[in-house]
Amino acid sequence: MKNGVQQLEGRHFLTLNDYTPDQVHTLIDHSLKFKLGKLTAQFHDRYAVNLFFEDSTRTHKSFEMAERKSGMQVLDFSPETSSIKKGESLYDTVKTFEAIGVDLVVIRHGQEAFYEELIHTPGLNCSIVNGGDGAGQHPSQSLLDLMTIYEEFKTFQNLKIAIAGDIRHSRVAKSNAQILKKLGAEIYFTGPEEWMDASLQTYGTHVEMDALIDKVDVLMLLRVQHERHSNLEQVFSKEDYLKKYGLTVERERRMNEKSIIMHPAPVNRGVEIATELVECQRSRIFKQMENGVYARMAIIDSLLNEH
Ligand code: CP
Numbered sequence: 001m002k003n004g005v006q007q008l009e010g011r012h013f014l015t016l017n018d019y020t021p022d023q024v025h026t027l028i029d030h031s032l033k034f035k036l037g038k039l040t041a042q043f044h045d046r047y048a049v050n051l052f053f054e055d056s057t058r059t060h061k062s063f064e065m066a067e068r069k070s071g072m073q074v075l076d077f078s079p080e081t082s083s084i085k086k087g088e089s090l091y092d093t094v095k096t097f098e099a100i101g102v103d104l105v106v107i108r109h110g111q112e113a114f115y116e117e118l119i120h121t122p123g124l125n126c127s128i129v130n131g132g133d134g135a136g137q138h139p140s141q142s143l144l145d146l147m148t149i150y151e152e153f154k155t156f157q158n159l160k161i162a163i164a165g166d167i168r169h170s171r172v173a174k175s176n177a178q179i180l181k182k183l184g185a186e187i188y189f190t191g192p193e194e195w196m197d198a199s200l201q202t203y204g205t206h207v208e209m210d211a212l213i214d215k216v217d218v219l220m221l222l223r224v225q226h227e228r229h230s231n232l233e234q235v236f237s238k239e240d241y242l243k244k245y246g247l248t249v250e251r252e253r254r255m256n257e258k259s260i261i262m263h264p265a266p267v268n269r270g271v272e273i274a275t276e277l278v279e280c281q282r283s284r285i286f287k288q289m290e291n292g293v294y295a296r297m298a299i300i301d302s303l304l305n306e307h
Contacts, residue, residue: 012119012128013299015137016179024146024179030298031147035291041070041301048104048300049075049097051090052131056108058265058289059131059140063106066296070304075102094118098126103304105129112136127303135171141264142175144295146183148288149218152260156183162212165191165222165245165272167200169229172264173222177203188212191222191245209245214254221247221263221272238271247273252280260284 016024033039048067052060067074075097079085084093094105104127107114112134119128132138146156153159161180167173167189177187177200187204189196196206213219224241226232242248247261252274255261261273261283269275278285 011303012115012130013139013303014115014119014128014130016139016142016175017137017182021183024143024183027143027295027298027302028147028150030301031143031291031295032151034297034301035294039298039301041297041305043103043300043304044071044073046072046103046304047075047101048072048106049077049102050106050131051077051079051093052108053079053084053090054108054110054132056131058292059108059138062289062292063129063131063140063296065293066300067104069293070297070300072104072300090114091117091121094124094126094128095121098124102126104300106131108132110134129299129303132171135169135174137175138171138264139175140292140296140299141172142179143299144288144292145172145176145220145262145264146179147291147295148262148284149180149260151287151291152284153217156180156185159185159217160188160215161185161218161220162188162190162207162209162216163204163220163222164189164209164247166195166224166228167191167222168195168197169225170222172220173197174200176220188216209251213251214256217256217259219247219255219259219261221261221267223264223266224268224271226268238268241271242274246271247277249274249277252277252282255282262288265289 050060050063064074097105106129108131113136114133115128115130130139163173181187181203189204189206190209190212263285265285267278
């Protein structure tokens, strides 16, 4: 079914930096229309496969839900039982799926910009979607975050947004700082200064949590990536981290009436955020997950709709 709206150009979805602000707004608009049932997709004769080489619950299953809601047929894939175990490369794996008729390949991979070799393959006849590349980008997470913020505030202009925590290891921090700045938001970073990423200093300044908490419209907490720190327990106990850098009940009380809490999840309860705040009135954490399905339907539609 044709949606009758302007479509976006491009065969792959790799980073939101590839899009103009108008195109990002079109993607947000489409995501919201899918949520409201004002847009539908019926790609019944189209096939998807999700290649997840890093652990995932939300992104993997949310893409699968979006693919199924869009009418697609979804092939199973597990790296553990595939010919990757025999040494087959990512390139040959993707070419295999292309050869057997897959239209959409969603990939999460530990290597930053894993997609470079794939997208420069002449005549590659399937769409590649970046489901997270190392510490690079997480564009579908960014789109669902933008959708959630826009749903709340109807603008990005001059919104004060703090990105808090394990910034250097976070593809969510990078993707969101870049696109939110481009859309007119004021970006701040907070958390351990040694976890700041120097490359992000052009997007916003680093400020102590206590100096920010009563000023921000959006507090975007990040997961402490235990798997990427070798001696974390020696540096901070959970309690220390929460007290120094996390969202405690006392800090939440100082937030503006209309401000919201976000987190891409999975959440370390009692580390980045006090456990009782995960589902509090201003938390949008589960709303983000709900919105993720519709944001991913909009991404699929932008890649497969041929009008
Ligand atoms: N937010 C996110 O990317 O979660 P998963 O790692 O579970 O996909």
